[in-house]
Amino acid sequence: MSDCMSCVVRNRAICSALNPDELGALSKLGRKQVVSRGQTLVWEGDESLVVANVIRGVLKLGVSTADGREQIVGVVFPSDFIGRPFGKESPYSVNALTDAEVCIFTRSSFDDFAKDHPDLQHKLLQRTLDELDRARQWMMLLGRKTASERIATLLLEISNRLGNTGCSSIAPFLDQFELPMDRQQMGDVLGLTIETVSRQLTKLKEAEMIALPDRRTVVIKDRQRLQNLAEAA
Amino acid sequence: MSDCMSCVVRNRAICSALNPDELGALSKLGRKQVVSRGQTLVWEGDESLVVANVIRGVLKLGVSTADGREQIVGVVFPSDFIGRPFGKESPYSVNALTDAEVCIFTRSSFDDFAKDHPDLQHKLLQRTLDELDRARQWMMLLGRKTASERIATLLLEISNRLGNTGCSSIAPFLDQFELPMDRQQMGDVLGLTIETVSRQLTKLKEAEMIALPDRRTVVIKDRQRLQNLAEAA
DNA sequence: CGGCGAGTTGAACGTAATCAATTGTCGTGG
DNA sequence: CCACGACAATTGATTACGTTCAACTCGCCG
Numbered sequence: 064m065s066d067c068m069s070c071v072v073r074n075r076a077i078c079s080a081l082n083p084d085e086l087g088a089l090s091k092l093g094r095k096q097v098v099s100r101g102q103t104l105v106w107e108g109d110e111s112l113v114v115a116n117v118i119r120g121v122l123k124l125g126v127s128t129a130d131g132r133e134q135i136v137g138v139v140f141p142s143d144f145i146g147r148p149f150g151k152e153s154p155y156s157v158n159a160l161t162d163a164e165v166c167i168f169t170r171s172s173f174d175d176f177a178k179d180h181p182d183l184q185h186k187l188l189q190r191t192l193d194e195l196d197r198a199r200q201w202m203m204l205l206g207r208k209t210a211s212e213r214i215a216t217l218l219l220e221i222s223n224r225l226g227n228t229g230c231s232s233i234a235p236f237l238d239q240f241e242l243p244m245d246r247q248q249m250g251d252v253l254g255l256t257i258e259t260v261s262r263q264l265t266k267l268k269e270a271e272m273i274a275l276p277d278r279r280t281v282v283i284k285d286r287q288r289l290q291n292l293a294e295a296a
Numbered sequence: 297m298s299d300c301m302s303c304v305v306r307n308r309a310i311c312s313a314l315n316p317d318e319l320g321a322l323s324k325l326g327r328k329q330v331v332s333r334g335q336t337l338v339w340e341g342d343e344s345l346v347v348a349n350v351i352r353g354v355l356k357l358g359v360s361t362a363d364g365r366e367q368i369v370g371v372v373f374p375s376d377f378i379g380r381p382f383g384k385e386s387p388y389s390v391n392a393l394t395d396a397e398v399c400i401f402t403r404s405s406f407d408d409f410a411k412d413h414p415d416l417q418h419k420l421l422q423r424t425l426d427e428l429d430r431a432r433q434w435m436m437l438l439g440r441k442t443a444s445e446r447i448a449t450l451l452l453e454i455s456n457r458l459g460n461t462g463c464s465s466i467a468p469f470l471d472q473f474e475l476p477m478d479r480q481q482m483g484d485v486l487g488l489t490i491e492t493v494s495r496q497l498t499k500l501k502e503a504e505m506i507a508l509p510d511r512r513t514v515v516i517k518d519r520q521r522l523q524n525l526a527e528a529a
Numbered sequence: 530c531g532g533c534g535a536g537t538t539g540a541a542c543g544t545a546a547t548c549a550a551t552t553g554t555c556g557t558g559g
Numbered sequence: 560c561c562a563c564g565a566c567a568a569t570t571g572a573t574t575a576c577g578t579t580c581a582a583c584t585c586g587c588c589g
Contacts, residue, residue, distance in 0.1 A: 126436045128528040134439040136432035147429070149422055154429050181414035188421045189382055195424060196380070196387050198431040199369035203359045205438035206367040206487030210545065246568065254439025259545055261569055278554080278568065295361040443577065479536065492577055494537055511536065511586090 066090075070166070075142035076116045077190060080182040089176055093168040098122070098159040104167075105146065105157040114146030114173050120163020121243035124155040125251070135252040137198070138243075140224050144190055148174055160243045205254045208295055213253040214263040215293035218273065218281055239282045299323075303399070308375035309349045310423060313415040322409055326401040331355070331392040337400075338379065338390040347379030347406050353396020354476035357388045358484070368485040370431070371476075373457050377423055381407055393476045438487045441528055446486040447496040448526040451506065451514055472515045 067078060067090045078086060095118065098104060105113065107126060117139050124137035136155055139145055147153050148170060168176075177184050204213055219236075221243070226236035244252070249260045267273045272289050274282040283289060300311060300323045311319060328351065331337060338346065340359060350372050357370035369388055372378055380386050381403060401409075410417050437449055452469075454476070459469035475482070479490045486493065500506045505522050507515040516522060 124432070126432065128436070128440065130528060132440040132528065134436040136435045147425065149425070151425075151429075155432060178418075181417065184414065184417055184421055185411075188417055188424060191421060191424045191428060192380065192382070192384075195428045195431060196384075198428060198435065199357070199359065199388060202369045202431065202435060202438055203361070203367040205435055206484075207361065207365040251439075256546060257568080258547080258570085262545090265569075295363060295365065489578060490536080491538085491579080495577095498537075 072142040077186040080186040092172045098163045107156040111147040111153045115165040115167040118164040121160045305375040310419040313419040325405045331396045340389040344380040344386045348398040348400040351397040354393045
């Protein structure tokens, strides 16, 4: 791999646990890979052969039933970690929602490296704990929130995650952004159909909480009201 | 704390990563605590002050909205780990579903101990990854499965988790067991109301997939059909 | 025997799904 | 540049599943 030291996610990804020497060793095991929108990195049920850090772009983790129903169980952004280290098959597939770039490792080489680097494992543990908390918050959404509450929550979540680029000087969230997914995928994240997603977006627009200049762009016009709606008061 | 070496979850909890000396050191930091049904160990939103291992009994992790809707986001069984190590406030409350016994530590002392014991952190990481996978499977259930599929999945899940007592010689799942929760709590795990839970249980009974000798006891009469239903074919 | 809480069953309702038609957007080639 | 086709998104009408509200049953304990 080229140059970890100048990597844009150097200070946010789990690599931040490593000193320059260790980083050099890790970099020998991995390589950068470009992934184009729609491409699949890992298939659901396959043995977990690779892990990766996201450098650029957005990817989804998806689960599907035998009869074709689909649920997106995670969305990963730059600096996030992908994959299931330490054995096991992957219980979900990984797909690129946008063109993306990842820093990819074979699982076995990553596992070996991690065994000798407790600090890296510590970072990975913290990240996994955070991801678990996020998954549990989403369980509340899927189990108990109404359609409009779900949409409001998703828009705020994307705003926050796209905003947190780690550059501390920049705003922690964005009031205007591009959706990294289409309506069907929004439905798959929220446990709703495409039609319901569309209708609820229209309602939020009519209520002047958001604007939709084009189908991929969202402008948050009244964050407070959107927040109130999302928190299911 | 009394005697870790003779602890019933000694070989299944994260403690299994430790040698007898280390175990002795850890045991000085914790203590056994009995928790009776309904009692709350941790409140949602409070700073995370304690972590624990479950020795006996079943506990729930719950999230609730301002207007009183509730979602159970996790159910923990003997040998499972409870709590949010490494800072942060707990995003969920922890309640005993049955009378239980836990091995409890202050978060700060556990954190310190874990820092010096990479093997323990490794166990904890594996456990957290497993828990994350389970949470994601549950997201599929909450987002995409029908009421009857949800009930079938829950019954099989409880059967499996109660069966996996670690005693490898014993059956990996049980065909008869006591539900560790009431109808309301089943609803809160599944994102359903109490009435829907009741109706669907009646249907499974009428379809002869299960029997319900009394309101807490479940007998699985046709595991295969229940499995088919649960997997949403 | 009476009263209470948990659970079941029934009837009416409402939210989101489904089915269907239309509009809008983008990329391509004439 | 515009016409066209393909696909994404919106909008409308109807249906269905699970919720809500309400009555009733069961088991348990005083």
